[in-house]
Amino acid sequence: MIPARTFADKAVAVFGLGGSGRAVVRSLLAGGARVSAWDDGEAIRSAVEIEGAPVIDLAAEDFTRFHALVLSPGVPLTHPEPHWTVRKAQAAGVEVIGDIEIFFRERAALGTRSPVVAITGTNGKSTTTALCGHLLKEAGRDVQVGGNIGTAVLDLAPLADGRHYVLELSSYQIDLAPSLHASAAILLNITPDHLDRHGTMAHYAEVKARIFANQTADDAAVICVDDEHTSAIAERLSRAPATLRRVTIGRPIEDGISVVDGVLAERVAARTVAEINLNGLNSLRGSHNWENAAAAYGAMRAVGLTTEEIAAGFASFAGLAHRMQEIARIGDVRFVNDSKGTNADATAKALASFHDIYWIAGGRAKSGGITSLRPYFSRIVRAYLIGEAAEEFAATLAGKVDAVICGTLDRAVASAARDAVAERRHEPVVLLSPACASFDQFRNFELRGDAFCAAVRALDGVVMAKGVAA
Numbered sequence: 001m002i003p004a005r006t007f008a009d010k011a012v013a014v015f016g017l018g019g020s021g022r023a024v025v026r027s028l029l030a031g032g033a034r035v036s037a038w039d040d041g042e043a044i045r046s047a048v049e050i051e052g053a054p055v056i057d058l059a060a061e062d063f064t065r066f067h068a069l070v071l072s073p074g075v076p077l078t079h080p081e082p083h084w085t086v087r088k089a090q091a092a093g094v095e096v097i098g099d100i101e102i103f104f105r106e107r108a109a110l111g112t113r114s115p116v117v118a119i120t121g122t123n124g125k126s127t128t129t130a131l132c133g134h135l136l137k138e139a140g141r142d143v144q145v146g147g148n149i150g151t152a153v154l155d156l157a158p159l160a161d162g163r164h165y166v167l168e169l170s171s172y173q174i175d176l177a178p179s180l181h182a183s184a185a186i187l188l189n190i191t192p193d194h195l196d197r198h199g200t201m202a203h204y205a206e207v208k209a210r211i212f213a214n215q216t217a218d219d220a221a222v223i224c225v226d227d228e229h230t231s232a233i234a235e236r237l238s239r240a241p242a243t244l245r246r247v248t249i250g251r252p253i254e255d256g257i258s259v260v261d262g263v264l265a266e267r268v269a270a271r272t273v274a275e276i277n278l279n280g281l282n283s284l285r286g287s288h289n290w291e292n293a294a295a296a297y298g299a300m301r302a303v304g305l306t307t308e309e310i311a312a313g314f315a316s317f318a319g320l321a322h323r324m325q326e327i328a329r330i331g332d333v334r335f336v337n338d339s340k341g342t343n344a345d346a347t348a349k350a351l352a353s354f355h356d357i358y359w360i361a362g363g364r365a366k367s368g369g370i371t372s373l374r375p376y377f378s379r380i381v382r383a384y385l386i387g388e389a390a391e392e393f394a395a396t397l398a399g400k401v402d403a404v405i406c407g408t409l410d411r412a413v414a415s416a417a418r419d420a421v422a423e424r425r426h427e428p429v430v431l432l433s434p435a436c437a438s439f440d441q442f443r444n445f446e447l448r449g450d451a452f453c454a455a456v457r458a459l460d461g462v463v464m465a466k467g468v469a470a
Contacts, residue, residue: 001023001026001027001030001154001155001156001158002027002102002103002106002153002154002155002156002157002158002159003027003030003031003106003158004024004027004028004030004031004033004102004105004106004154005031005032005106005109006031006102006105006106006109007028007031007032007033007067007068007102008031008032008033009032009033009034010033010034010067010068011033011034011036011065011066011067012028012033012034012035012036012066012067012068012069012070013036013037013038013058013061013063013066013068013069013070013085013089013094014028014035014036014037014038014069014070015037015038015039015058015069015070015071015072015075015083015085016039016071016072016073016074016075017037017038017039017041017044017045017047017048017053017072018039018044018072018074019152020072020073020098020099020152020153020154021037021039021070021072021099022048022051022053022152023099023152023153023154023155024070024099024102024152024154025037025048025053026053026154026155027099027102027154028070028102029053035053035054036054036056036058036061036066037053037054037055037056038055038056038057038058038059038085058085058088059084062092063088063089063091063092063094064092064093064094066089066092066094067094067095068094068095068096068097069085069086069088069089069094069095069096069097070097070098070099070102071083071085071086071096071097071098071176072098073098073099073148073170073172073173073175073176074172077096077172077175077176078175078199079199096176097176097177097178098172098173098175098176098177099152099153099154099173100147100153100167100169100173100174100176100177100180101176101177101178101179101180102154103153103154103165103167104116104177104179104180104181105179106159107159107181108179108181110159112159112160112161112163113161113162114159114160114161114162114163114164114165115164115165115183115184115303116164116165116166116167116181116182116183116184117132117164117165117166117167117182117183117184117185117186117299117300117303118147118167118169118180118182118184118185118186118211119132119166119167119168119169119185119186119188119295119299120168120169120170120171120174120185120186120187120188120208120211121186121187121188121189121190121208121224122188122189122190122191123188123189123191123288123346124188124189124288124289124291124292124295125148125149125168125169125170125188126148126149126168126320126323127289127292127319127320127323128168128186128188128292128295128296129145129147129149129166129167129168130145130149130319130320131292131293131296131313131314131317132145132166132296132299132300133145133166134313134316134317135296135300135305135309135310135313135314135317136164136166136300136303136305138309138312138313138316139305139309139310139313141162141164142160142162142163142164143163143164143165143166144156144157144163144164144165144166145165145166145167146165146166146167146168147167147168147169147173148167148168148169148170148173149168153165153167164303167182169211171204171207171208174207174208174210174211175207175210177210178213179214180210180211180213180214181213181214181215181219182211182212182215182219183218183219183220183302183303184219184220184222184298184299184300184302184303185211185212185215185219185220185221185222185242185299186211186222186223186295186296186298186299187208187209187211187212187221187222187223187224187230187233188224188230188291188292188295189224189226189227189230189291190204190205190208190227190229190230191227201229205229205232205233208229208233209233209236212233212237212240212242215240215241215242216241216242217241217242217243219241219242219243219302220242220243220244220245220298220299220302221237221240221242221243221244221245222245222247222295222298222299222302223237223244223245223246223247224246224247224248224249224291224294224295225246225247225248226248226249226250226291234246243302245257245298245302247291247294247295247298249287249290249291249294250287252265252267253267254267254269254270255267255268255269255270256298257294257295257297257298258294259278259287259290259291259293259294261279262277262278262279262290263275263276263277263278263279264276264277264278264290264293264294264297266297266301266307274307276297276307276310276311276314278290278293278314281314281315281317282319282326282334283317283318283319283324283325283326284314284317284319285324285353285354286324286349286350286352286353287349287352288349289324289353293314296310297310300313318465318466318467320340321337321446321449322337322338322339322340322445322446322449323338323340324336324338324349324350324353325337325338325449325468326465327452327453327456327464327465327468328453328456328457328459328462328463328464328465328468329462329463329465330417330420330421330459330461330462330463331421331461332424332427332428333417333420333421333428333429333430334427334428334429334430335417335429335430335456335462336350336354336429336430336431336432336433337432337449337452337453338350338431338432338433339432339433339434339438339445339446339448339449339452340445340449341432341433341434341435342363342366342434342435342436342437342438342445343366343435343436344366344368344369344370344371344372344373344435345372346433346435347361347370347373347433347434347435348372348373348376350431350433351373351376351379351380351431351433352376352379354379354427354429354431355379355426355427356379356381356425356426356427356428356429357379357380357381357428357429357431358380358381358382358384358416358417358419358420358428358429358430358431359380359382359383359384359416359431359433360383360384360386360406360409360412360413360416360430360431360432360433360434360452361383361384361385361386361389361393361433361434361435361436362385362386362387362388362389362390362393362434362435362436363386363387363388363389363434363435363436363437363438363439363440363441363442363448364387364388364389364436364437364438364439364440365388365389365392365393365435365436365437366435366436366437369389369392369393369396369435370393370396370397370435371396373435374400377397377400377401380401381402381419381420381423381425381428382401382402382403382404382416382419383397383401383402383403383404384403384404384406384412384415384416385403385404385405385406385412386406386407386408386409386411386412386434386441387407387434387436387440387441388436388440389436390405390406390407391405393435408441409432409441409448409451409452409455410451410455413430413432413452413455413456413459414455414459416430417430417456417459430456432448432449432452434448453468
């Protein structure tokens with residue numbers, strides 16, 4: 001845990017007592033703050049009280065007595081309208097911050113030489129964060145990984161010289177962290193998302209761009225420039241003090257990092273200074289993962305890893321569970337768990353990464369269904385449809401892709417595996433990428449992915465990948 005000593009003897013209000021909120025409470029108490037914690041949910045308030053936190057109804061409190069309000073990132077700050085605690089804080093002239101802000105204040109106050117790699121973007125944040133953490137660990141660095149992925153930032157190991165922190169940051173977290181200062185900051189992409197919380201694309205992009213705030217000439221700004229928003233941000237950053245490293249996919253770049261046909265190349269003044277072949281690395285398959293790898297490469301070079309260390313780390317990276325995760329084989333048949341593919345856009349990336357696909361899809365359909373996936377239908381040998389969307393998806397595929405309504409995931413796995421083994425195609429893939437929410441049959445996509453792994457494990461002749469649990 002990181003004690004919030006910068007708030008010692010100060011009265012602090014905390015609203016939102018989920019995982020990160022409870023970590024905030026523990027950190028503040030350990031640092032000597034006087035905490036008033038509250039949540040709208042009675043059950044979570046009771047749980048926090050059992051843990052010993054001071055639970056006080058903030059609606060009845062005079063906010064002028066507080067030094068700060070620490071807000072859970074899931075609570076509206078500006079849109080669709082500020083939360084009532086935010087309004088009270090603003091009326092009292094009290095700053096509104098989040099757990100990431102506390103982390104950076106502690107880092108600044110302690111003056112530790114602890115490099116921070118911060119990652120944001122609409123898509124790919126979690127994979128890139130996990131990849132950066134893996135690369136540092138494999139290179140023998142002391143590393144902590146958290147933020148919006150896994151462990152709350154204040155539950156990470158205490159700040160110390162030489163300890164690296166790799167933090168996934170959502171736009172909500174960045175919005176609450178004015179002191180954010182990353183040694184290497186990555187912006188992957190910006191596409192329409194969370195507009196209910198940010199109002200407009202312009203504001204959403206502006207918040208994302210703050211990941212580069214406060215950087216100095218000693219820092220690196222790594223930005224993928226393949227969409228109009230990130231390209232515009234990169235142009236502004238070209239006048240900032242930090243070292244700018246542009247990333248692009250599918251075309252070479254004179255100064256920066258590109259991946260063309262699976263080969264990552266770093267160029268300076270049009271001269272290639274390093275290359276890494278990503279072809280054959282199943283956990284980094286597809287252009288979206290090439291983007292993740294190229295961005296991670298730029299950040300890792302900025303914090304001192306060699307090209308050789310990064311290449312070795314790429315080769316040993318197993319990928320994130322439920323995200324294009326190769327979990328098993330039966331002979332030449334691969335089984336890939338992409339349960340995180342909860343909409344057509346996500347599934348498009350998976351379908352674009354393979355040929356000869358035995359596709360398991362379905363669940364609770366999103367708006368638009370799978371009509372946008374038509375460019376990838378030629379890659380699909382057969383579709384095995386499950387859940388509420390099965391009939392709708394079968395109608396979309398009719399006359400274009402052979403489809404079987406299986407109903408349940410276990411039946412779909414058994415049928416797809418049988419066909420893939422029997423038909424002996426070139427590099428066949430049984431792919432779970434549902435293009436749907438899981439809520440008709442599973443509580444979340446993780447449980448759906450776990451059920452896929454369990455069904456695959458039960459098959460005859462299967463060899464599970466190292467580290468895959470079910």
